[in-house]
Amino acid sequence: xxxxxxxxxxxxxxxPETLMAPLAELECALKSALKDSSFKIELNSYLKxxxxxxxxxxxAKRLTQMYGGAKxxxxxxxxxxxxxxxINNTLGQVLLAKRLGKKRVIAETGAGQHGVAxxxxxxxxxxxxxxxxxxxxxxxxxxxxxxxELLGAKxxxxxxxxxxxxxxxxxxxxxxxxxxxxxxxxxxxxxxxYPYPLMVRTxxxxxxxxxxxxxxxxxxxxxxxxIACVGGGSNSMGIFYNFIKDKNVKLIGLxxxxxATLSKGSVGYLHGMKTYVLQDKYGQILGTHSISAxxxxxxxxxxHSYLKESGRAQYFPITDFEALxxxxxxxxxxxxxxxxxxxxxxxxxxxxxxxxxxxxxxVVCLSGRGDKDVDSVLAVLGRNK
Amino acid sequence: xxxxxxxxxxxxxQTKEKALIVFFTAGYPNMDAxxxxxxxxxxxxxxxxxxxxPFSDPVADGPTIQYASEYALKNGATLAKALLVVKxxxxxxxxxxxxxxxxxxxxxxxAKKSFASISAAGVDGVIIADIVPxxxxxxxxxxxxxxxxxxxxxxxxxxxKRMSAIANKTTGFxxxxxxxxxxGARKGFSIDITDYLKKTKxxxxxxxxxxxxxVGSAKAAKALAPFCDGVIVGSALINIIKEKYPKSxxxxxxxxxxxxxxxxxx
Numbered sequence: 001x002x003x004x005x006x007x008x009x010x011x012x013x014x015x016p017e018t019l020m021a022p023l024a025e026l027e028c029a030l031k032s033a034l035k036d037s038s039f040k041i042e043l044n045s046y047l048k049x050x051x052x053x054x055x056x057x058x059x060a061k062r063l064t065q066m067y068g069g070a071k072x073x074x075x076x077x078x079x080x081x082x083x084x085x086x087i088n089n090t091l092g093q094v095l096l097a098k099r100l101g102k103k104r105v106i107a108e109t110g111a112g113q114h115g116v117a118x119x120x121x122x123x124x125x126x127x128x129x130x131x132x133x134x135x136x137x138x139x140x141x142x143x144x145x146x147x148x149e150l151l152g153a154k155x156x157x158x159x160x161x162x163x164x165x166x167x168x169x170x171x172x173x174x175x176x177x178x179x180x181x182x183x184x185x186x187x188x189x190x191x192x193x194y195p196y197p198l199m200v201r202t203x204x205x206x207x208x209x210x211x212x213x214x215x216x217x218x219x220x221x222x223x224x225x226x227i228a229c230v231g232g233g234s235n236s237m238g239i240f241y242n243f244i245k246d247k248n249v250k251l252i253g254l255x256x257x258x259x260a261t262l263s264k265g266s267v268g269y270l271h272g273m274k275t276y277v278l279q280d281k282y283g284q285i286l287g288t289h290s291i292s293a294x295x296x297x298x299x300x301x302x303x304h305s306y307l308k309e310s311g312r313a314q315y316f317p318i319t320d321f322e323a324l325x326x327x328x329x330x331x332x333x334x335x336x337x338x339x340x341x342x343x344x345x346x347x348x349x350x351x352x353x354x355x356x357x358x359x360x361x362x363v364v365c366l367s368g369r370g371d372k373d374v375d376s377v378l379a380v381l382g383r384n385k
Numbered sequence: 386x387x388x389x390x391x392x393x394x395x396x397x398x399q400t401k402e403k404a405l406i407v408f409f410t411a412g413y414p415n416m417d418a419x420x421x422x423x424x425x426x427x428x429x430x431x432x433x434x435x436x437x438x439p440f441s442d443p444v445a446d447g448p449t450i451q452y453a454s455e456y457a458l459k460n461g462a463t464l465a466k467a468l469l470v471v472k473x474x475x476x477x478x479x480x481x482x483x484x485x486x487x488x489x490x491x492x493x494x495x496a497k498k499s500f501a502s503i504s505a506a507g508v509d510g511v512i513i514a515d516i517v518p519x520x521x522x523x524x525x526x527x528x529x530x531x532x533x534x535x536x537x538x539x540x541x542x543x544x545x546k547r548m549s550a551i552a553n554k555t556t557g558f559x560x561x562x563x564x565x566x567x568x569g570a571r572k573g574f575s576i577d578i579t580d581y582l583k584k585t586k587x588x589x590x591x592x593x594x595x596x597x598x599x600v601g602s603a604k605a606a607k608a609l610a611p612f613c614d615g616v617i618v619g620s621a622l623i624n625i626i627k628e629k630y631p632k633s634x635x636x637x638x639x640x641x642x643x644x645x646x647x648x649x650x651x
Contacts, residue, residue, distance in 0.1 A: 013520060170443070271442070277489070282494075283494075
């Protein structure tokens, strides 16, 4: 299938009819905005002067020495305003919402980072903002709930299903169907019906674009590996995209073992897309279990399904235990407290870096900072390590 | 050979009588009750039975059907068990039966195998809530092969030209979604509903137009009936079951609403 809505055989628009008109409207607005230099100038100005781009590519000297193999570079998306890469996407989408004259934006959130980034972008432009969040996630990411409220957003607890990210998406989609006339749905990952996966990847691909320029400037060559965590898959798609054509750069995505959609799932239909999902034999979507709320999702962006199937990228599961170890390592060796989501990417380093020679280069995407997770980690690890 | 749904729609063109379609979630509150509901509904005047196949992530459904779906799934409801209910009911009734659900539950374990078994059990058609014409290639050939009529949906924001195209793809009835929103009984409709229904009449030729989403009472059904070929009632019936089951009067209470609506749309 070569239809524009698809990545290989994945993607599409598996939605109720009511959403087809707003999806067409969105596609049209996106196309015209991306051709419009004033849109690009405005977005780039916010990315630079407000969100703090470009983010550094940092050589992790002690981590490199500790593993004793390949050189490790860290792409510092944790230094973006609001504390994660999510702002790259929400600034783009909220500018589009403004362009379409929508007065209200809605979002789903798992860990709360996308909710915070949406609330932030909505605040800049004075738009009403409603964020759907699973009751279970509200409990474990309380800090981010309060941050969203401080930013003027209304956080609505979702009590249906598994009370996590997938159910928050269901509820946001229901809100959107009901309020299409005045509402723009800001999806937080490279998922959902077309054109969302394309749009979010477009806004996030700045991560990989910068990384490529930065590594070429420092090392004079491309990295051997680019690695990133995958929940829905926006930071990974963002850093992967500009390296897809560079066949010698290996792309590796790390999933939470309790939500390892690509490593353990099968093809299905969820949230408007055909993609890998975790499901039982009856086609019911399974609950997921990860210490990291942002990776607790039984689906994945369709472009990742395509990268997996075509063999261009590889995906591996990381356990909670491995992620927590990586979390501690980064704090102790590099003075960085990473998000638990991003810790999954770092957890692959002990399996990879020591096996590689010292002239090899690994770039890890540090998608967010870990302040929000300190309570959860304390609850698991306690004070005495 | 025309299936029961096609035969009913053909006959309706002559009689001009308005159709009443009733919806129940398979396995809510249990599969025995679903069988009883099918048979009782026919006796009380329902023309077509729509059986919802519960899905873990029903994005087109409001709180009532979400609740019924979650309840049924917790009780172990599956497509196969719903098919057993239909097989048993088929010994006693030839009422048209359609399954409504979501793509993922319909095609789990293979679309061909799944639709073949749906057809073999005596189901006449399907409504797939998250399929639009652009994606229909994924199922249309198989549905045709197994003589399952596919009813597709139009919504208030569907442009007229697109309505006609959807009607052309439809091999059952056109499911006219009454509101921008999810399923669920509502207090009333916006004032422009008749304009919208007139628009669907002009755009949709030679296909039955049944209106659903939010038809919660005999009064609402009566108001809509002159502008369509039939009404679909779901959440209102499920609300009664939720309130009354397992009191001895539960089935009668469901039947009373069906009778009242049937009377109202005559």
